[in-house]
Amino acid sequence: MATLIDGNATAADIIRELTEEVAGLPRKPCVAFVRVGEDPASVSYVNKKQATAEKIGITSRLQVYPETISQAELLAAIDKLNDDGAVNGILVQAPLPRHVSETTVFRRISPQKDVDGLGTINLGKVAQEDDTGFISCTPAGIMELLARSGISLDGKHVVVLGRSLLVGKPVALLAMQRNARANATVTVCHSHTANLPAVTRTADVLIAAIGKPEFVTADMVKPGAVVIDVGINRVEDATRKRGYRLTGDVHFPSVSETASAITPVPGGVGPMTVAMLMKNTVKSFSMQSGG
């Protein structure tokens, strides 16, 4: 039976550290959240981020726009936040409506305030191994969780399942960096990969970020591997009051028998993502204060 990698506990450590750090700052950092529409998952994520900010002593603002907002209006709202000296970080909650280009919107956020790390410059800095940028929160959270769990990647084979801009690509770039937390051999596989189970079975560390509920089964995992489950999928479940349950991209009951360590869903990568957003916000404050 695999050891549980406890994202809640590790995130709580980080939040405690940040709370101390923020208490020593001359004034409170401020993060602005922009939400478009009322998608229940987006509402829930933004609420969670606001609550965590408040706990740490970070001021937050929330701007909510209707689904019908034009791209130009949304860009104008971002420009205003970019120009607002009181705002250190800006996060636009994805997904955005279809008529809005997410890349265009993320790119409009000032790189110095792009605490979600999805703008072009901050992505480029990940490739350049330049730590003056912001690493997007989920990949940063995965790396931090591995490091704080004492799992070294050096010389190991990390297999990333999924090639998204949000997770797959940046976490692959991070894991192959030339530093003590990284130095992994990295494979990125996806929907076009031939004989996928044979590829995932070569992983010492398997990072599943493909967005398919319980896709990774025990036969796809090498005995003793570390499994990081990035998926957060809603699956219908009539036995639950709310009508659904959350599940990862990994079939936890079987894979936890094979793996040496595994993240649960919820309580694995999810809370780390929120913690890293807070860490980025404090970093943005320090950098803007000339720190």
Place this chain on the structure above:
Amino acid sequence: MATLIDGNATAADIIRELTEEVAGLPRKPCVAFVRVGEDPASVSYVNKKQATAEKIGITSRLQVYPETISQAELLAAIDKLNDDGAVNGILVQAPLPRHVSETTVFRRISPQKDVDGLGTINLGKVAQEDDTGFISCTPAGIMELLARSGISLDGKHVVVLGRSLLVGKPVALLAMQRNARANATVTVCHSHTANLPAVTRTADVLIAAIGKPEFVTADMVKPGAVVIDVGINRVEDATRKRGYRLTGDVHFPSVSETASAITPVPGGVGPMTVAMLMKNTVKSFSMQSGG
């Protein structure tokens, strides 16, 4: 015996296409080369690039600075080229002297003129799969050479040996993109990789960019694999008049017996790099002309 992938012939095709295209333009595109010092390899590369530009009908300028130039002076020279409306593309030849940060210099080039594609924004655009940017010339040349040689990567296992910013990382990002030329499963391996020969032997397409002469031997290559040799190493050779010979990262005599197709050095990736620089320069001209 492997088929030879002829970079000279493919580059010549591209140069012919560009020559026709440039002949139809209202005026000649212009590329500015900046060289620091008299490193013989750098002198030779820049000369080759200038000669190719001239052949196509692209105007080129060359600015040469002494090894002792300060970073501030070099940045000021780039600013001037950025502001010069007659200059479409700017290339600063690497390597730069130790007291100058290459990242800082490359980053200073206007993204719209960064035809070498090494600035932060153009690297980020590769990750974003945004084709409004410039892809750096060697990785772009590798992808173009594979495509024009009829070698599909879709669903194949591409193993990249080397994790440099110049080649390894961008070619890995390109090979995993969601398009008909790419869609590969991609592994990046390097000096920290455990059991490297076992990893390279899983490659359907092996891209060697590690900068070690004749490092890849036949036992590291799966029979029938395609081998792309990115290395250009000078190896002492008393039998040659100039005292050295050029060799790739692949031991050609043995690997060409195992591979199904292979690039030679010289005459493989090298000429493609120059051709793609020219393609980027014409693209920069068209984009700046509102095309």
